[in-house]
Amino acid sequence: ADITNAMIENAKDTKNVLSFGMGTQGQRYSTLTQINTKTVGQLVPAWSFSFGGEKQRGQESQPIIANGKMFVTASYSRIYAIDLKTGNKLWKYEHRLPEAIMPCCDVVNRGAAVYGNLVIFGTLDAQLVALDQNTGKIVWKEKVDDYAAGYSMTAAPLIAKGVLITGVSGGEFGIVGRVEGRNPLTGELLWSRPTVEGHMGYKYDKDGKATDAGVTGTVNKSWPGELWKTGGASTWMGGTYDPATGLAYFGTGNPAPWNSHLRPGDNLYSSSTLALDPTTGQIKWAYQSTPNDSWDFDGANEFVTFDMNGKRYGGKADRNGFFYVIDAKTGQLQNAFPFVNKITWASSIDLKTGRPNFIAANRPSDPTKGDGKKGSTVFAAPAFLGAKNQMPMAYSPQTGLFYVPANEWGMEIWNEPITYKKGGAYLGAGFTIKPLNEDYIGALRAVDPKTGKIVWENKNSAPLWGGVMTTAGGLVFYGTPEGFLKAVDAKSGKELWKFQTGSGVVAPPVTWEDGGVQYVAVVSGWGGAVPLWGGEVAKKVNFLEQGGSVWVFKLATKI
Numbered sequence: 112a113d114i115t116n117a118m119i120e121n122a123k124d125t126k127n128v129l130s131f132g133m134g135t136q137g138q139r140y141s142t143l144t145q146i147n148t149k150t151v152g153q154l155v156p157a158w159s160f161s162f163g164g165e166k167q168r169g170q171e172s173q174p175i176i177a178n179g180k181m182f183v184t185a186s187y188s189r190i191y192a193i194d195l196k197t198g199n200k201l202w203k204y205e206h207r208l209p210e211a212i213m214p215c216c217d218v219v220n221r222g223a224a225v226y227g228n229l230v231i232f233g234t235l236d237a238q239l240v241a242l243d244q245n246t247g248k249i250v251w252k253e254k255v256d257d258y259a260a261g262y263s264m265t266a267a268p269l270i271a272k273g274v275l276i277t278g279v280s281g282g283e284f285g286i287v288g289r290v291e292g293r294n295p296l297t298g299e300l301l302w303s304r305p306t307v308e309g310h311m312g313y314k315y316d317k318d319g320k321a322t323d324a325g326v327t328g329t330v331n332k333s334w335p336g337e338l339w340k341t342g343g344a345s346t347w348m349g350g351t352y353d354p355a356t357g358l359a360y361f362g363t364g365n366p367a368p369w370n371s372h373l374r375p376g377d378n379l380y381s382s383s384t385l386a387l388d389p390t391t392g393q394i395k396w397a398y399q400s401t402p403n404d405s406w407d408f409d410g411a412n413e414f415v416t417f418d419m420n421g422k423r424y425g426g427k428a429d430r431n432g433f434f435y436v437i438d439a440k441t442g443q444l445q446n447a448f449p450f451v452n453k454i455t456w457a458s459s460i461d462l463k464t465g466r467p468n469f470i471a472a473n474r475p476s477d478p479t480k481g482d483g484k485k486g487s488t489v490f491a492a493p494a495f496l497g498a499k500n501q502m503p504m505a506y507s508p509q510t511g512l513f514y515v516p517a518n519e520w521g522m523e524i525w526n527e528p529i530t531y532k533k534g535g536a537y538l539g540a541g542f543t544i545k546p547l548n549e550d551y552i553g554a555l556r557a558v559d560p561k562t563g564k565i566v567w568e569n570k571n572s573a574p575l576w577g578g579v580m581t582t583a584g585g586l587v588f589y590g591t592p593e594g595f596l597k598a599v600d601a602k603s604g605k606e607l608w609k610f611q612t613g614s615g616v617v618a619p620p621v622t623w624e625d626g627g628v629q630y631v632a633v634v635s636g637w638g639g640a641v642p643l644w645g646g647e648v649a650k651k652v653n654f655l656e657q658g659g660s661v662w663v664f665k666l667a668t669k670i
């Protein structure tokens with residue numbers, strides 16, 4: 112059947128997984144219970160599928176389950192349709208990529224969207240491709256932007272109110288982040304909303320007029336001079352949508368360049384959460400977690416809405432180490448607390464003003480105040496790869512807990528002079544990531560949004576880089592770079608099952624039911640930003656091998 116907006120919004124559907132996040136709210140929670148704390152020990156592979164080819168690298172994709180098929184993307188802008196029952200390949204599409212693509216952090220893709228009879232995904236040369244679900248033939252293709260200027264796409268598109276909503280990657284190259292709405296059936300652009308203050312939003316009706324000056328309504332106020340023209344704030348993680356508030360939520364990346372002394376001011380709307388009207392792109396509220404960021408603290412992380420004390424909030428585990436609880440309707444900050452042990456850039460978040468209490472001495476200094484070439488080196492935590500990065504967390508309405516894949520690491524960081532050049536790295540900083548502890552970097556943490564307490568944690572030697580899923584069976588599933596998919600007790604973190612997938616898991620699991628049987632799937636294939644940018648941590652994990660496959664599991668005996 113054609114996928115409709117009502118099907119995508121139907122939270123009760125356990126037979127399909129029609130969106131990134133297992134529901135547009137991004138809770139990654141399933142009501143299925145056949146696989147539970149008592150039965151999970153009997154979980155065995157049903158089938159496995161290899162992406163093949165000579166190309167491997169990071170596999171961060173969340174499979175989509177629809178109409179008896181799995182749609183799964185892979186590295187280098189590939190997508191496969193697989194028969195759910197047999198694991199047989201139905202078709203594949205390999206996007207022809209130019210040599211000169213410039214993704215900052217590996218050739219990854221996090222998944223596709225489905226609508227009508229189409230499956231739609233973004234490519235590393237910044238295009239959107241819509242394929243026929245049955246044949247894999249191209250139905251439409253749209254160029255989103257210029258890959259030679261540093262634009263790329265790695266996130267899964269979002270469908271909200273029947274609109275296809277996408278972001279862009281490229282913050283490290285001084286692109287201008289934005290969110291766009293399109294007709295999913297044709298690719299036609301409906302609106303475009305840049306995420307750097309000073310740029311206007313546009314609605315593409317018959318006269319294509321500027322329609323939105325953002326929540327401040329000012330041009331260029333939080334950026335000095337011309338820097339807003341290359342301000343970064345990319346929307347590289349995509350977004351979530353809550354039918355209850357009618358708002359789409361997009362996180363924004365770091366301001367460009369990294370050297371914060373070049374851009375005194377808050378640099379809106381970098382390192383923020385934006386709530387947008389899905390039909391017009393208008394910004395309804397904005398909350399900035401790291402004003403005048405100096406540490407590459409992208410606020411791109413997912414905003415996951417949930418109910419607490421009879422009210423709708425959103426939870427966000429920010430790259431900067433703080434977990435934010437925000438009123439989903441108004442953007443009012445409710446609470447903010449650390450979810451990692453070491454944070455050096457701010458002592459706390461002022462709950463009245465919503466602003467961080469910066470520790471001034473721990474901001475890397477202005478190179479023009481020293482020898483002109485290099486500012487002072489500071490040791491900062493979290494490291495720029497974040498207390499949390501691209502790997503999505505999960506929320507269980509059953510336990511009331513968020514399950515956050517966190518990392519404990521720090522970095523030496525210093526500033527350097529830099530000027531913008533199209534297609535060149537636009538950082539103005541140097542850095543080396545270092546572990547903080549001998550025995551672990553990753554920690555899966557159960558976080559109580561009411562109290563800010565860590566209820567339990569499971570340490571992991573390598574940095575955690577895969578997403579999380581939780582179920583009404585009382586379970587939390589997550590993968591590790593060491594290759595395991597694990598199931599643990601949602602209440603205690605006790606490990607109940609694990610399976611070696613053959614390569615590192617840096618992707619989020621999903622679950623669905625078919626013919627009375629519950630299945631779990633996860634993609635395996637080590638990569639992403641850690642091996643490329645991880646400094647001393649990359650050296651520590653360079654024994655891990657690449658791969659590229661999807662695994663599907665079910666219980667050995669029918670219950």
Ligand SMILES: O=C(O)c1cc(C(=O)O)c2c(n1)C(=O)C(=O)c1cc(C(=O)O)[nH]c1-2
Binds near residue numbers: 215500
């Ligand atoms: O600023 C950006 O546009 C941008 C894009 C991406 C991306 O698209 O993957 C990453 C980052 N930044 C980034 O800072 C980062 O740490 C990162 C890690 C990963 C990954 O997939 O492992 N992507 C990205």
